[in-house]
Amino acid sequence: MRIRRKPWARPELAVCDFFIDFPNAYKGKWHSIFAKQQPIYLELGCGKGLFISTLASRNLDKNFIAVDVKSEMLALAKRNIEKQYNQLNQPVANVLLTAKNIEQIDNMLGREDLVSRIYINFCNPWPKARHKKRRLTHPKQLEKYKIFLAQGADIFFKTDDENLFDESIEYFNTMGFDVVYITRDLLSSDFTENIATEHERMFSEQGKKIKFLIARLK
Numbered sequence: 001m002r003i004r005r006k007p008w009a010r011p012e013l014a015v016c017d018f019f020i021d022f023p024n025a026y027k028g029k030w031h032s033i034f035a036k037q038q039p040i041y042l043e044l045g046c047g048k049g050l051f052i053s054t055l056a057s058r059n060l061d062k063n064f065i066a067v068d069v070k071s072e073m074l075a076l077a078k079r080n081i082e083k084q085y086n087q088l089n090q091p092v093a094n095v096l097l098t099a100k101n102i103e104q105i106d107n108m109l110g111r112e113d114l115v116s117r118i119y120i121n122f123c124n125p126w127p128k129a130r131h132k133k134r135r136l137t138h139p140k141q142l143e144k145y146k147i148f149l150a151q152g153a154d155i156f157f158k159t160d161d162e163n164l165f166d167e168s169i170e171y172f173n174t175m176g177f178d179v180v181y182i183t184r185d186l187l188s189s190d191f192t193e194n195i196a197t198e199h200e201r202m203f204s205e206q207g208k209k210i211k212f213l214i215a216r217l218k
């Protein structure tokens with residue numbers, strides 16, 4: 001996604017209490033840097049943070065790590081999180097934001113971090129054959145996630161892209177996950193706890209059906 005350069009983004013993140021500048025330094029120690037010891041949920045490619053700000057503020061009994069590669073996105077996510085928590089009159093104690101290329105996520109999360117859930121929302125579909133290994137659901141990535149996922153952990157995956165969705169089902173099945181929930185029309189499904197992301201709103205307004213699944217590590 002293209003985003004205009006924001007000269008204020010990096011300085012604002014640098015003084016943000018819940019932004020982690022050097023995520024690799026916390027590999028194996030993420031539980032210890034949250035205020036409370038509770039399950040960790042991870043969002044990969046959080047964008048402007050509409051989803052994580054709503055999800056985390058509704059679930060104060062969980063800890064959240066939201067990752068994106070772009071400072072501009074993270075800075076907007078930071079503002080959205082602050083806005084949400086201010087409205088609830090709550091300190092931001094259960095969310096951490098960090099900048100990281102997810103293709104190297106295994107440098108920042110290790111076996112001891114025991115992540116209970118991953119959210120992947122509207123990742124790049126990388127349709128060309130030679131680019132598919134960059135998909136966030138590609139077996140190469142799933143292999144890395146399995147290192148830090150807790151036993152029985154879930155991956156919640158949403159996309160508008162039919163081909164990415166179909167091929168991801170195969171990826172999950174061959175990589176030791178059970179697909180325990182699946183719908184090709186999320187808005188008409190019985191999954192009532194959905195929180196829309198920026199892209200989801202845009203695609204839904206265009207009349208596109210949102211595909212969603214939950215894959216559970218065996």
Ligand SMILES: C[S@@+](CC[C@H](N)C(=O)[O-])C[C@H]1O[C@@H](n2cnc3c(N)ncnc32)[C@H](O)[C@@H]1O
Pocket residue numbers: 001044045046047048067068069070073100101102103121122123124197198199200
């Ligand atoms: C299409 S946007 C989706 C944003 C949001 N999840 C949503 O549903 O609206 C994809 C996001 O993932 C981030 N992203 C893409 N590839 C990434 C990577 N390899 N590492 C970290 N972030 C990445 C982009 O910067 C962008 O914010």
